[in-house]
Amino acid sequence: MTTERVKYFEAQAQLLRATAGADQFSPIDPFGFAASLNAIVQYPDEIPGVSEALLAEVMGIDAKSWSGGAQYLPDGRLQILLSRNQTPARRNVTVLEELAHRHYGHEPNIIGPDGRQRYDPSQEQEAYQTAAAILVPGKIVAMTVYKQEPIEVLGVRYGASRELIEMRIKVLGCWRDYDDAA
Amino acid sequence: MPRDLSMRHLPSTGSDLDGELEALAILERARPPSLRAYDQIPMRGEDLLAQVKRVAPDLAGKAVAFVGDHDGTSLLLGLLGARGLLEPPARMLVLDFDLRLLEMARRLAAEYGFADRLETLAYNVFDPLPLDLIETFDAFYTNPPYGASNRGASVRLFVTRGCELVHRSSGTGYVLLPDDPRRTWSRDAMASTHAFLELHGWRITARIENAHGYHLDDDPTLRSASVQIERASDDLRVAMPWARRAVSAEEIPHFYGQGVTPPYPEFIGADGQPVFEPGRLPSSNMMNQPNTWIFQASPAKYNISTSLLVETRELWNCNQHAAKIKRGDRVLIWISGNQAGIYAVGKVVSDPVDRPDSTVGLNYWVNVLDGIESRPRVLVEYERTLLERPLLRKYLQWDPELWGLSVMKQPRGTNFTVTEAEWLAIEAWLEKSRASAA
Numbered sequence: 221m222t223t224e225r226v227k228y229f230e231a232q233a234q235l236l237r238a239t240a241g242a243d244q245f246s247p248i249d250p251f252g253f254a255a256s257l258n259a260i261v262q263y264p265d266e267i268p269g270v271s272e273a274l275l276a277e278v279m280g281i282d283a284k285s286w287s288g289g290a291q292y293l294p295d296g297r298l299q300i301l302l303s304r305n306q307t308p309a310r311r312n313v314t315v316l317e318e319l320a321h322r323h324y325g326h327e328p329n330i331i332g333p334d335g336r337q338r339y340d341p342s343q344e345q346e347a348y349q350t351a352a353a354i355l356v357p358g359k360i361v362a363m364t365v366y367k368q369e370p371i372e373v374l375g376v377r378y379g380a381s382r383e384l385i386e387m388r389i390k391v392l393g394c395w396r397d398y399d400d401a402a
Numbered sequence: 403m404p405r406d407l408s409m410r411h412l413p414s415t416g417s418d419l420d421g422e423l424e425a426l427a428i429l430e431r432a433r434p435p436s437l438r439a440y441d442q443i444p445m446r447g448e449d450l451l452a453q454v455k456r457v458a459p460d461l462a463g464k465a466v467a468f469v470g471d472h473d474g475t476s477l478l479l480g481l482l483g484a485r486g487l488l489e490p491p492a493r494m495l496v497l498d499f500d501l502r503l504l505e506m507a508r509r510l511a512a513e514y515g516f517a518d519r520l521e522t523l524a525y526n527v528f529d530p531l532p533l534d535l536i537e538t539f540d541a542f543y544t545n546p547p548y549g550a551s552n553r554g555a556s557v558r559l560f561v562t563r564g565c566e567l568v569h570r571s572s573g574t575g576y577v578l579l580p581d582d583p584r585r586t587w588s589r590d591a592m593a594s595t596h597a598f599l600e601l602h603g604w605r606i607t608a609r610i611e612n613a614h615g616y617h618l619d620d621d622p623t624l625r626s627a628s629v630q631i632e633r634a635s636d637d638l639r640v641a642m643p644w645a646r647r648a649v650s651a652e653e654i655p656h657f658y659g660q661g662v663t664p665p666y667p668e669f670i671g672a673d674g675q676p677v678f679e680p681g682r683l684p685s686s687n688m689m690n691q692p693n694t695w696i697f698q699a700s701p702a703k704y705n706i707s708t709s710l711l712v713e714t715r716e717l718w719n720c721n722q723h724a725a726k727i728k729r730g731d732r733v734l735i736w737i738s739g740n741q742a743g744i745y746a747v748g749k750v751v752s753d754p755v756d757r758p759d760s761t762v763g764l765n766y767w768v769n770v771l772d773g774i775e776s777r778p779r780v781l782v783e784y785e786r787t788l789l790e791r792p793l794l795r796k797y798l799q800w801d802p803e804l805w806g807l808s809v810m811k812q813p814r815g816t817n818f819t820v821t822e823a824e825w826l827a828i829e830a831w832l833e834k835s836r837a838s839a840a
Contacts, residue, residue, distance in 0.1 A: 227799070230800065230802065359801040361800070362800040366793065366831065394797065
């Protein structure tokens, strides 16, 4: 990914933060963030009328196969459905990914990768990179590496997994310095 | 899809060209000198005339709020209306922080017979709107600062105020936006504003691209687009983040661009001087406060890495800004190349003097003739070096507050300005750093 492309995602993340009324660099609560952008977040078992059989099937899906999806409700709100079978840190980024999909005008999709009719890798990359940049802004990641501060602390503060932060370090081009310091 | 509203499709207003040009001349003669620092850049006359004729049919007979109006769109509507050349809005309110403009507007309206249609209000867009104005207009119109250094955030504050002013169910807006697809900042500002509008329940109903040019000596090719918007639904999807509240200058960095830093004036006074809010007045010696500069060295020309190790003071060329660099200013030493970044922090300890480099300094020049040449130079004292852990561009580029840093945008040169906001951002990087200290 080019630096310009990464900067584009950073800029879009900043825009979404501003739109949601969040400041540029502080940790956010993705669920509150979604609410301020007129989206509701639900788990499958919170939706009335879903048959027990279907529910059992959905709840049994591994998070690697399906972490979440979204659809528009008749009142215009975005309904984000989340798998319970994932860590809190993974849930955070899944919520933000769905908001990023909406931001870019991607078609909402409630079905996971296995059964997904319109799975577009470039759209998924856009959404994931933007979501990650909303959750942990590039400046914060780069400053952590520069100051040689532990990424574990960053992860706890920002509700992000170690894997996500290390992915961000790579994408931002700071991996060698991080690796050398470690 | 926005519909095409280019001029050729518009009904004629039955133009009387002489009368139109005379009205334009009256406006342009009366307009006070533009303050570029506050992004007052008047539109070219012929484009303003075309713009007024373009929007007039839609605004005829309506109540229209102008959120800032340095161009004088409201006045040209009034002047042309008074001459019977178009049907003007029934009511126009001009909100602007420049008291000179408001005084001019009242004077022209009285002199040319449209004072019954035009009101003025001294208003700073950072302040919340008076409650009695909220949702009382049919339309708003704004040609705001374009936010070249903040991805259009300046535009979005003006748009927010406009959206607050118009009727909840039927309000419309006319927004002029930067429109140059070749410029990244223009694309970003346009795209961000579109996304912002959509997210907040507004849709674009018409857009005329490449519609206006400006009296802008240093950027004569800048163009703007005219965008018409309306509410997509009565049910606002998301409240605009700055609506109904005061906004601090810190929330929108580089609001007026790179040339002026907070505190911003509350108003521009009748004498053209900034008027600061009590408590936010710049101190009397603000003009003498130290500036911050980046001084850049090229290792291909000067052995800077060694000199920073050995020397505590060095003479530096003032190839740019020699008239502004002064004793006491802060200096960030930037080394160019693959590992570009800040390698030392220091201060200027002499005013610029035309002279060759010192005998010690000559040892570090790759081509000694470059150092012998007499040119403005200042003595810089290094207070802290970061040689073991320089603050590299590869880190700084991820700080949105530094996206406008001149040395990163246009890296050719020796002496680069650093705004106060940029210095504060850099200072945060330098704090608590484990980098080596001199």
